[in-house]
Amino acid sequence: MYKSPLNSTDDRFWIADEHGGSPFEHRDTWKILIIDGNPEVHAVIRTGLINVKFDEKPLCFFNTASEKEAKQLLLEQPDVALIVLGRGEESIGVELRLLRYIRQELNNSHVRIILLSPHSECEPEEKMIVEYDINAYMTAQELTSQKLFSTLYGALRSYRDIMTIELNRKGMEKIIEASGSIFKLQSMRTFASGILTQLTALMRLNKNALYCRFSGFAAMKNQHDFYILAATGDFSQLVDQPVQKVLSLSVRASLEQAVIEKRSLCLGNRYVGYFQSLSGTENVVYLEGAHLWNEWERNWVELFCSNVGIAFDNISLNDEIEATQREIIFTLGGMVEARSKETGHHVKRVAECSSLLARLYGLSSEEAELLRLASPMHDVGKVAVEDAILNKPGRLTREEFNMMKSHTVHGFEMLCHSKRKILQTAAWIALQHHEKFNGQGYPYGLRGDKIHIHARITAVADVFDALSNDRCYRPAWPMEKVVDLFCRERGEHFDPDLVELLIGNLDRFIGIQKAFPDG
Ligand SMILES: [Fe+2]
Ligand SMILES: [Fe+2]
Incomplete structure (x- = not known):
């Protein structure tokens, strides 16, 4: 007493x-x-x-x-x-x-x-x-x-x-809430960490949070081994590590059993969720707690995990769609460059440089990714320009130059009807990538921040790459000469802030050139 x-x-x-x-x-x-x-x-x-x-x-x-x-x-x-x-x-x-x-x-x-x-x-x-x-x-x-x-x-x-x-009602409520949050499209890594958070919260419903502690991780199979995407509790230091190397024999045995049987398992105080996506990718979620789980909790977890399986599929399907879009965009951009006798990896380097410049400028990582995907299409309107003009070795007449300039408007018209964010972004880049900061560019002579930041970024990345690589009609400029040009054109052709960022981080931009060499 x-x-x-x-x-x-x-x-x-x-x-x-x-x-x-x-x-x-x-x-x-x-x-x-x-x-x-x-x-x-x-x-x-x-x-x-x-x-x-x-x-x-x-x-x-x-x-x-x-x-x-x-x-x-x-x-x-x-x-x-x-x-x-x-x-x-x-x-x-x-x-x-x-x-x-x-x-x-x-x-x-x-x-x-x-x-x-x-x-x-x-x-x-x-x-x-x-x-x-x-x-x-x-x-x-x-x-x-x-x-x-x-x-x-x-x-x-x-x-x-x-x-x-009452507990079942709360459990169902939590499952609905948790499922809603996992169905938002997100990266596989954020998704994996979200599942762990939701599962742990679900487990805590029936227990006083003071007394129970859960540890767990979510892992994805990559070739031969599972790699930990997100982790909590005792496993939190193991993110990005291969399961085979860092987990104890008994945890590995639990995972192996689920993978062999291709189903989720409740093993004492451990739960192993097993999910195989439509494309065949295998994912596991492992959770262990201090208490044995009762029947309701097992039912909740199974119900929640059946939704997780669908969400896994959605995300890998979305990854697949994005990867396909990316390939189509690069192929299309590459075809245009090839037609105008540009060199092999120009569009890839422009994509990487634009994305880096966007991040340095302070745009969000989502926007930088958008720019990486959209910038390769900057010259897509050139498909509407005749070969004779596109590949004319000598100087263009005024009329020919006007035809050449129209590739911006053609590009915009080709892309602007799409509702897809990538193609919408690409449309504006195509239209404005030859505008100049001082208002002397084309097609509309826009000035300063009237030119969309995506187009200002792509303009810097495009010219930087074009000058620092060989073209069929001239060799690559030495880097000092390229830097000189950008210094001269700071605030004239190019946004001065972007020129600062390019010159201040030149090594990183040169690194991109080296990562995607021509030939
Ligand atoms: Fe262009
Ligand atoms: Fe280009």
């Missing part, structure tokens, strides 16, 4: 812990609160039920005679299963105030309540039983009888069933 600190000012109040020791041990018990001014009532109930267990969990009693302390206790112990509430002869109204407090103020509709009257003349009114959802009514004389046991047992059973339904 331990004394509550609240006890010090009121010797009629005490909290008894049948199991002794730390209050943290209450978690696997049925908490019963007895509120009665008569110490004998407390003693009789405790003695009568001393070794009783319900659903393999022992009972734990909290006793008080004070209304104030009872309220305090209910606040501190929201999972009290049952209240035995004594009806004092002199203090009529106390139990009504307590009932209102429990059902209305605390909004606790789960706790079961048994009213205890000193004698049979004190029967509660029917209205009170209905209004405050009272489970049973007993007189003090009945306390010694078998009725005590059966009444408490019945009330606990009803509490357990209410809580089961």
